[in-house]
Amino acid sequence: METVEHDQVCLVSAAEETVAAPSLSIALVSHDGAQPPSLTPLRPRVTGNLSAVRATDDVVVCYSEHGADDVKRLYGLLGRDMPAVLVAARGFDERDVISAFDHGATSYLVLSQTPEVCLLGAAITTARGESCLSPIAATTLLRHVARSPLTTPPDPLPHHNLTPRERQIMELLVTGHTIMEIAEHLTLTGKTVRNNLSTIYAKLQVRRQSEAILLWLGRQPQPTT
Structure with a gap:
């Protein structure tokens, strides 16, 4: 099992490491009330209601089968005030990965590939504004960018x-x-x-x-x- 860290981007496979739990404000969005034990040291605020997420939260963890819909709704509610978002998806869907990042997700773990024990370190990394990806999510994003035509947008950036x-x-x-x-x-x-x-x-x-x-x-x- 290994974790490969590239400074601001962390590719997480099947690593397990001891991480000192800092004091963070974490909203754990879980519509069925399920809560990964690995996040317990961070004392997340569990909610199934996206309106309970605060702009002042350090990180939001979207814990569901697929998380892009939650990220879209959060962006609709908070816009650029949306906190850093870690999607912890219980299954893999290429379109979900792309959509999540298109709407402002910071990190994406596919729990069928990356075990839930890695969520603690990923949540802390994401709270710092750094990206943490399962290899399959990173590969999906790279392929998507490679396929996308880079056209000049109508308004200058x-x-x-x-x-x-x-x-x-x-x-x-x-x-x-x-x-x-x-x-x-x-x-x-x-x-x-x-x-x-x-x-x-x-x-x-x-x-x-x-x-x-x-x-x-x-x-x-x-x-x-």
Whole structure:
């Protein structure tokens, strides 16, 4: 069993690691009331009502057969104030993975591939705004991006506000490079790259890496109608 961490993106397979549970505000969306034991140390607030999710929550865990519908509804309720979202799907559906990220999900675990014991670490990682993916979810997203025609959106994206260095960093990020790989390529420190990314997120008016990548590719999350 192993976990492969790539700085801001963590590919989770079947790892089990001891994680110190921080104090976090976690909303666990579970329509049937089921609660994964591995999240118990984080004392999540279990609810089947999406309106109970607060913008001030550190992370929302959507624990269901498929989670994209919950992510869509949350985005419709909270918009860009939606907290970081971890989908913990009990089954795999390619369309569900794509739809979840199109509507602002940060992380996606497929529990038929990644055991529930990994949820604790994934929830903490997601609360930091970093992405955590089961390999099958990562593969699905990469294939989807490869298939998608990159057309120019009708309204200009706020790329013009970025410096040439920030543009370099974003181009490397969206092509799958890790923070340390970007730092090595540009002869920078990892801390400098992270600082640049924080500035980039502020300029692009996003809160996390997944939103920045989708925005850069011209596919912004859209609220449900």
